[in-house]
Amino acid sequence: MIPLVHPCRAEGEKRFVTRLRYDDAEAEGRDSHLLMDTGNKMLFSGQHGLFEIEGTGKDSFDRDIVVVDPVKASAERLVRANSEHNTFLVTERCDQLCVMCSQPPKKHHTDRFEEYRQAAELAPFGAMLGISGGEPTLYKAELFDLVESTFASRPDVSWHILSNAQHFEMSDVERLCRPAFKRVTWGIPLYSTDPDVHDTIVAKQGAHTRLEESLALLMSSAAQIELRTVVLQSNAEHLPKIANFVARYLRFIVQWSIMQLENIGFAKNRFDILYFDHSSDFAPIARAIDMSTLFGVDAALFNFTLCSVPESYRSYCAASISDWKRKFAGRCNRCSGRNDCSGFFEWHPEGKMEVKPL
Ligand code: SF4
Incomplete structure (x- = not known):
C-alpha cells in the first residue's frame, strides 16, 4: 500500500496546497523546492516557508501536489504526478446506506473544495481526477463550481465523479450542457431493474425511481455516464435484465462496469452473505456481457482477477484497482498476466487470495 498521508513538520499555522519540485525548470510561485533529501526525509522551501516530509522511501514525490497541515503535522498527497489514480474525497456524508458501502458515511462534513480547486489547477497536463464520497452531489453547488472554475483555467483537466444520482434537477440541465461538463464522466450505480431490489441494496426507498429520473436528465444534458453495478448474491441473477435495460434505454452510456465486491466497510463483516x-458461477455475468456487447454497449469487469474469469471473457477485465491500494499474491510474480490484472485490494484477506498463474 502506498501511503498518502505522511508526517510533516512545517512552519506557520495555516494549511496550504503546494506542488513539490525536485528542480526549478518552469517553476512557479505555488511550487516548493527540494533543498535536502536524506532518504527518509525531504526538506522543501516555498512561499509558506520550510517544511520537512518524513517516511518518503523510494517513491518519487516530484511534482506531486500536497496539502500541508502544520497543526496536524501532516502532508497529504492530493495528486501523485506519476499515478492515474488520483481521487478527491469531497465529503463523507451520504443519503444512502448501501449494504456493501466501502466508505461508510459519516454525519460531519469538512469543506475542502478550495484545496481541491488549487490542486486541480496545479495537476499535470491532461490529468483525469476522480471525485468520490460519500455523495458528492450533496454539495452540488460547490461541486459544479469546482468543475467550472477548473475548466476556466485548466480546460485540459477531466473528471470522473461518482454519484448516486439522487440530486440532479431539471434546473441543472442548462448548466450540465456547458463545455466544462463535457470534461466530466459520471460514475452512477444501478444494482437492479427491480426497484425493490435496488432500493433494498442502497437502503433508500424510492431511490430507483429517482435514479431513473436523473438518468433521463443526464441524457438530455448529453452527459457522459459510466454505469456501475456491484455484483452481490442478491442481484447477480439480475445482471442479464440490467443488460437488457441498458441495451434498450441507455445505449448512450460510455461503459457499463460490472464490479466485484470490496472486503471493507460495511461489506467486511457481511462478506460471506454478500x-x-x-x-x-460465471453464467449470469457472461450473459450480461454477451447482451451488452451484442447491442454495442462497452462492458468491463472491475476487481476481477484474470485467472478467476473464463478465458474468453478475460479481455473485459480491467486493471481497476488503484495502484496505492492494490496487492498481489506471491505466486502472481510468475504470472504472465500480472501487468493486466486488477490484483486484490490491500485489505483482501490473505487466506482468500486464490490464484492460478497464467
Ligand atoms: S495469478 Fe495473480 S496476477 Fe495472475 S491472473 Fe491470477 S491474480 Fe492476476
Missing part, C-alpha cells in the same frame, strides 16, 4: 462467487 459476495457472489463468480469463479464457481
Whole structure:
C-alpha cells in the first residue's frame, strides 16, 4: 500500500496546497523546492516557508501536489504526478446506506473544495481526477463550481465523479450542457431493474425511481455516464435484465462496469452473505456481457482477477484497482498476466487470495 498521508513538520499555522519540485525548470510561485533529501526525509522551501516530509522511501514525490497541515503535522498527497489514480474525497456524508458501502458515511462534513480547486489547477497536463464520497452531489453547488472554475483555467483537466444520482434537477440541465461538463464522466450505480431490489441494496426507498429520473436528465444534458453495478448474491441473477435495460434505454452510456465486491466497510463483516462467487458461477455475468456487447454497449469487469474469469471473457477485465491500494499474491510474480490484472485490494484477506498463474 502506498501511503498518502505522511508526517510533516512545517512552519506557520495555516494549511496550504503546494506542488513539490525536485528542480526549478518552469517553476512557479505555488511550487516548493527540494533543498535536502536524506532518504527518509525531504526538506522543501516555498512561499509558506520550510517544511520537512518524513517516511518518503523510494517513491518519487516530484511534482506531486500536497496539502500541508502544520497543526496536524501532516502532508497529504492530493495528486501523485506519476499515478492515474488520483481521487478527491469531497465529503463523507451520504443519503444512502448501501449494504456493501466501502466508505461508510459519516454525519460531519469538512469543506475542502478550495484545496481541491488549487490542486486541480496545479495537476499535470491532461490529468483525469476522480471525485468520490460519500455523495458528492450533496454539495452540488460547490461541486459544479469546482468543475467550472477548473475548466476556466485548466480546460485540459477531466473528471470522473461518482454519484448516486439522487440530486440532479431539471434546473441543472442548462448548466450540465456547458463545455466544462463535457470534461466530466459520471460514475452512477444501478444494482437492479427491480426497484425493490435496488432500493433494498442502497437502503433508500424510492431511490430507483429517482435514479431513473436523473438518468433521463443526464441524457438530455448529453452527459457522459459510466454505469456501475456491484455484483452481490442478491442481484447477480439480475445482471442479464440490467443488460437488457441498458441495451434498450441507455445505449448512450460510455461503459457499463460490472464490479466485484470490496472486503471493507460495511461489506467486511457481511462478506460471506454478500459476495457472489463468480469463479464457481460465471453464467449470469457472461450473459450480461454477451447482451451488452451484442447491442454495442462497452462492458468491463472491475476487481476481477484474470485467472478467476473464463478465458474468453478475460479481455473485459480491467486493471481497476488503484495502484496505492492494490496487492498481489506471491505466486502472481510468475504470472504472465500480472501487468493486466486488477490484483486484490490491500485489505483482501490473505487466506482468500486464490490464484492460478497464467
Ligand atoms: S495469478 Fe495473480 S496476477 Fe495472475 S491472473 Fe491470477 S491474480 Fe492476476
